[in-house]
Amino acid sequence: MHKFAYLILNLLIGSYLFVSPSSSLQELTSKLEKYSSEFPQEKIYLHTDKAHYLPGETIWLKSYLVAGALHQPSPISNNVHIELIDTNNKLITSALLRSENGLSDGIVILPMELAPGKYLLRGFTNWMRNFGDDFFFQKEITVLSYDDTQKQTAPKSSSVDLQFFPEGGHLVDKVATRVAFKAIDSNGEGVEINTNVFDDQGKMIAELTTQHDGMGFFSLIPELGKNYTAEINNKKFELPKIEAQGFSISVNNAMEDIMRLTFRSNEKTTEKDKMNVIIHSRGLISYAYPIDLSQNIAFQNIPKNIMPEGIQHITLFDAKGNPVVERLVFVKKDGVVVAVETDKENYGTREKVTAQLKVVDSKGNPVQSSLSMAALDINQTIEDKPSTTIASNLLLTSDLKGYIKNPTHYFDPNNQEADQQLDLVMMTHGWVRFNWESILKEEYPQVDHLIEKGINIKGTLVDQFNDKPIENGEVTYFDNSFNPPVIENVKTDKDGRWEIFNVIAYNTKPISFQGATKKGKKFVSFKFDSLNNYVAPVDWIKSPLPIELNQEELNFVEKSKERLQIDEAYDFDTSLTVLESVTVEGKRYTEDQKQSAYGSGDNTFSFDKISETSRLARNPLEILQGRIAGVQIAGSGPFMTIQIRGASTGLGAAAAPAIFLNDIPTDLQTVLYIPAMDIERVEIFKGPSAAVFGSIGGAGVIAFYTYQGVKVSSKPSEGIYATILKNAYQGNREFYAPKYDKFEPEHIKPDKRVLVYWAPKIMTNEKGEATVEFWTTDLETDIALDFQGITQTGQTLTDYKTVTVKKNK
Known part of the structure; x- marks a missing residue:
């Protein structure tokens, strides 16, 4: 059990005394502890490279999965589900990441046909689904259009909604109370107001003037029987009704080490001498103590030293254990910090940047941690700084209800009013994690979604000839990429059904299954169930796209179009997969072609033209896509198809070409299982050139050749079925960035990248140090280095630094 400080504080002597907790207080704390231990909470933060994109671009992201009150890397789940959803709640694309020690990284590729708008x-995780969508990580992504025209939304409405939030939740007769308010428009954005509060006799009681983002507060001593209203644009807004009995709380959080609490009541309120106060953060109790309000007021000075950083939930309970007053307070701490130093402040174009990281705690001790970094050309982006960070998400927005605009604003060390503004956020937003009423009644969430440690694969084993289910058959799953190899056997039921649990499978490499009847015959086939994605209804406040783009947005689109034109001109790798007006001929490999039984094709494509980094974790068709004239490749991953335009000789336009591997006929699936790193070249035969293959060359021939020494099989073994699961874990994708330390042929391409570098796997050593290196581009600009991360004990890390690039003289 956690150790709680049970104390009663005495303002007169400025000290506090430890006392034995009452039975009611023990019951309250034990029920909260039971809930926290039986229903551990997970959170996810996704660090993305930026927030604005165009169709066809890639979202690079790092996932930080944490659990518990202290945000330690989660040991609970291994599966992180990523979704991109449009404003109609339609799933655009998804990915599954394998989280190890709470860390994973991946990509989301935006379709070229994606309409401009908000996404x-x-x-x-599957476990998080038990507690509702409020627990999910959510980030708004803006997609603009290459043609400068946007999917316009309605302009902001002039209507204003005004909400009141008494400190502690209630207005009680003749009890002084601070009342926070928030004024928002129809899009949920804060608006400035300047009005007054009147009672029902027309007397002005208080002035209402917004202090920050539509929020502010005023003081009030309410009187029973009176109604209080404020008016905006001829519309009246009522304050909550006045209660005859009850309690209030006032919090002064301005002091560095002490939080001052004031509880109040009135003469009409009874049974107030045996109250209890509990202060917790994310379920971790810092203080639990009795309090006597028989004099209608009580003060406490609460030390902050044992409170974890983040939102503190203060609750006052009556003698029966009912929560009567609640207040949220944010506590900041000086803890672990990351400091980033670059070897220079100013760089030339195509010059190497070396950034040294040092992570230390408040005493200067080194701390091991994991970080990610996005290096962005801020003259080509819209946001100069990220609007959300791992600190603002894990410590603030993930625990609150409602929309919070630009949460990093409250963590900006240059914002001298950040603490006061953050307290307004605390007073105007509700707690999202749980409510005391459910905890006290032990009304716990129903667990319908289990913890995922891997992928569950299931399907049906059927007879190869008559397609009938095979009862009591045997299915063997094996993966030789692990050491030792993974092998698991299961039996089928009467319907031929089988399931294998917690498989670790990636969508970039095949996994193998072998099936047999109960008599050992292997003339069987597999039917796999699809791995369905979960898409739940979601209600999110969508900030509208502007009717007209501002200058920053126009600049972003123009620069993106320029980069696209460069890619089309130099990469031969565009959104089109058919190139009819360009013939791409690779270097001829005479020595190897002497070993080819069919000689040279009409086109030869050398895989040596593609950098090793670009070939990593990709199949051969992904490399060929869009790079050979007249060759049409569709689909993705294991579901890709290929055709040769103009090659058909009467077999029909949809006929697929014959596939050869090292001069041996094979099928396309076999080629898709071969890593692109193992392919040396591809020969394309069509028309008369394909006649040498006989009738099977009627739709053309694509011949793949591996490097010498690479052993591959063009024919699968009997009874073995190899497949790539489409919705398995996303395979590793390396971010490609040129290195200009030595000349390479591809360096003739102009370099105007907006994402200069993406480093998702930064790990500090035992000295708390790490190094990141990358090269600048061709542009005179400023490059922002956005570092975010987490320590092994759950402290968040952020740092932001810019370097300047000037033209070389």
């Missing part, structure tokens, strides 16, 4: 990027 929601969200991340969650």
Whole structure:
């Protein structure tokens, strides 16, 4: 059990005394502890490279999965689900990441046909689904259009909604109370107001003037029987009704080490001498103590030293254990910090940047941690700084209800009013994690979604000839990429059904299954169930796209179009997969072609033209896509198809070409299982050139050749079925960035990248140090280095630094 400080504080002597907790207080704390231990909470934060994109671009992201009150890397789940959803709640694309020690990284590729608009990027685990979508990570992504025209939304409405939030939740007769308010428009954005509060006799009681983002507060001593209203644009807004009995709380959080609490009541309120106060953060109790309000007021000075950083939940309970007053307070701490130093402040174009990281605690001791970094050309982006960070998400927005605009604003060390503004956020937003009423009644969430440690694969084993289910058959799953190899056997039921649990499978490499009847015959086939994605209804406040783009947005689109034109001109790798007006001929490999039984094709494509980094974790068709004239490749991953335009000789336009591997006929699936790193070249035969293959060359021939020494099989073994699971874990994708330390042929391409570098796997050593290196581009600009991360004990890390690039003289 956690150790709680049970104390009663005495303002007169400025000290506090430890006392034995009452039975009611023990019951309250034990029920909260039971809930926290039986229903551990997970959170996800996704660090993305930026927030604005165009169709066809890639979202690079790092996932931080944490659990518990202290945000330690989660040991609970291994599966992180990523979704991109449009404003109609339609799933655009998804990915599954394998989280190890709470860490994973991946990509989301935006379709070229994606309409401009707002999209929601969200991340969650299956376990998190038991507690509602409020627990999911959510980030709004803006997609603009290459043609400068946007999917316009309605302009902001002039209507204003005004909400009141008494400190502690209630207005009680003749009890002084601070009342926070928030004024928002129809899009949920804060608006400035300047009005007054009147009672029902027309007397002005208080002035209402917004202090920050539509929020502010005023003081009030309410009187029973009176009604209080404020008026905006001829519309009246009523304050909550006045209660005859009850309690209030006032919090002064301005002091560095002490939080001052004031509880009040009135003469009409009874049974107030045996109250209890509990202060917790994310379920971790810092203080639990009795309090006597028989004099209608009580003061406490609460030390902050044992409170974890983040939102503190203060609750006052009556003698029966009912929560009567609640207040949220944010506590900041000086803890672990990351400091980033670059070897220079100013760089030339195509010059190497070396950034040294040092992570230390408040005493200067080194701390091991994991970080990610996005290096962005801020003259080509819209946001100069990220609007959300791992600190603002884990410590603030993930625990609150409602929309919070630009949460990093409250963590900006240059914002001298950040603490006061953050307290307004605390007073105007509700707690999202749980409510005391459910905890006290032990009304716990129903667990319908289990913890995922891997992928559950299931399907049906059927007879190869008559397609009938095979009862009591045997299915063997094996993966030789692990050491030792993974092998698991299961039996089928009467319907031929089988399931294998917690498989670790990636969508970039095949996994193998072998099936047999109960008599050992292997003339069987597999039917796999699809791995369905979860898409739940989501209600998110969508900020509208502007009717007209501002200058920053126009600049972003123009620069993106320029980069696209460069890619089309130099990469031969565009959104089109058919190139009819360009013939791409690779270097001829005469020595190897002497070993080819069919000689040279009409086109030869050398895989040596593609950098090793670009070939990593990709199949051969992904490399060929869009790079050979007249060759049409569709689909993705294991579901890709290929055709040769103009090669058909009467077999029909949809006929697929014959596939050869090292001069041996094979099928396309076999080629898809071969890593692109193992392919040396591809020969394309069509028309008369394909006649040498006989009738099978009627739709053309694509011949793949591996490097010498690479052993591959063009024929699968009997009874073995190899497949790539489409919705398995996303395979590793390396971010490609050129290195200009030595000349390479591809360096003739102009370099105007907006994402200069993406480093998702930064790990500090035992000295708390790490190094990141990358090269600048061709542009005179400023490059922002956005570092975010977490320590092994759950402290968040952020740092932001810019370097300047000037033209070389």
